[in-house]
Amino acid sequence: MLSLRINGKTYSVDVERETPLLWVIRDTIGLTGTKYGCGMGLCGACTVHVNGKAVRACSQPVSQAAGKDVTTIEGLSPNAQHPLQIAWREGDVPECGYCQPGQIMAAAALLAKNSKPGDADITREVTNLCRCGTYPRIRQAIHRAAELAAKS
């Protein structure tokens, strides 16, 4: 049995220690906002926060997250009111939307350490793939979210 703290709730899970965190979050706990895209840490659709850092959950054994704080898209903010989520809605960023929880989580980790990221910071830190090609809107929305957070 492993003890996991996800979105502030504690879960006891009976899984092998090497199981990727992604599948524990999705299949064992049932939070499906965190997506499976490639299983190799390449696309970023599975991005969650572990102790505030963006982590690709498909390539992280669950044992490494035990005892730490895991945040998924469902727990990013109460009522989906994180500045990024507001900016995302304002800009109608998603197309198919499948990669967007990961994009938002990667951007949230960036904003948490850099409240006013420049384009170069976004390029370096938010490396998630989007097949629909929403990159320009993602970038705009991150800038907009930084602005919203600064005004608050």
Place this chain on the structure above:
Amino acid sequence: MDRREFIVTTLTVGGGFALALAFPGSQVEGAVNAAKIPDKPWESLVGNADTEINPWLVVAPDDTVTIRVAQSEMGQQTFTSWSKMICEELECDWSKVRAEYASVNRHFRENKVYRRMATNASGAVRISREYLQQAGASARERLMAAAAGEWGVPRSELAVKDGIITHTPTGRKLRYGQVAQKAAAIKLPAEPKIKTPDQFTLMNKPTPFLETPLRVDGSVMYGMDVRLPGMLYAAAKASPVFLGKVKKYDATAVKNRPGVHSVVEFGGQNIEAGVAVVADSYWHAKTALDLLPIEWDDGAHGEDTSEKFLRMAHAALDEPGAQVLVKKGDPEAALKGAAKVVEAVYDVPYLDHAFMEPMNCTAQVTANRVDVWVGTQRPEEALLDAARITGVPQDNVYIHNCFIGGGFGRRNQNDDVRQAVAIAKQLDRPVKVVWSREETMRHGYYRPMRVARFRAGLGPDGNPVAWINRVIGIDQNPPADMRWRISSSTFTCGRRMFLPEFGLRWAGRRTSFIWKVLWMNWPMRPGKTPTTTGARYSTATAISRARRPG
């Protein structure tokens, strides 16, 4: 509200930070979280007290309008566009509009009531706009007729805005929600005319997408996210060579692995033969499948490779006997007389659609009912396939369409549906079949490979005087048995992008090669020089430009 009132809370967690900001009651945000679309997209929002005016729309007593969307949502914001096309005519309150998927099962039971559920050919708006406007206009007129009947006044004395009907001479008002039940029983003597684009008041304005709120908090379910009570998970591996067969596999090698339920073989009509491991979680299924010894019979195509096809295509650039499809003037002579000749050969490989959501399908098969949860571009064929494979009557087959994490045409094929139904048929519980990313790529329906040579003759002023173009496509190798596998997308691309008679020639040929050649003299018009540079889509672009008259 003033942005300064935003409440900011920063949660310190472990060694890092999670930034959590709350913006209560922000104006822009008014009611964003109200359910405009069910987060399980296959579920209905319609309540018992609501009234269906026609199959496309339902009016609730509180004037909420629910639009039935008969196209799949994969990023085009179809729920929004369909709602707008109907509400353009309905004249209801846009802020009270919500949308849900139309039922595929009903579509068949009621003689294809939704007309066209296949979501392809860039048609969700282009093909359906007029009949959706008609559905909205028709519903509006029935609601108006109901109000006119209620007051005993002629229709001509009524006006409507935002779902509120006014009797202009007296100022009396009725809401759509109040007359919906009566309207549902009304038959119009004649269908109303629909608006022309110059009369649009809703479709011509940008509105926030109904879909977006569900996509920024992880709540909306894609096929991959379906969870059912008692559900099993399957990891599937189909023959790595197209149309290969399973020779043997050793289920005992994995049956004691954690969580493994069973090992299931699948195959049949239009199903690539293969094996799936069924387990209590996808991870258990996948790791066991990776360890499962499977021997394949590669069949006729074991020696085929993309590299081989590419070499064959390049070699064919200089072979005689290519079919001339278009010829205008005498380009060869013009080329000989040109001041300068430029030549370029481009090739594009087979390309996977490479959407973000790997292929998946959830199915439950019982003796008299089949349920399938899947993101598909062709829910109609999904239903017919599921009925055929199980022998269950169509009326008892339910396709629960999901949001789709990218389709791009690939999800027209329903090979995932056929495979999942074939697997579920062997189980007594629902099963979610998931293809790994690798499996999804390996079993794509690829955009076809093409090799194209462009030759242009330039005159003394640098403008082209001749353009000779040869395109080689290897679409079928060899005969029709690969048609369903590689060629369905090839066919569409070829027909649409190259030449209209392409389909006919292709269907009748049984050689390995398809030859397509385009010759023409580019008309000499300053400022209209075609752009033939750029790698990937140069062939299609150049040809579609070339085909434009003048």
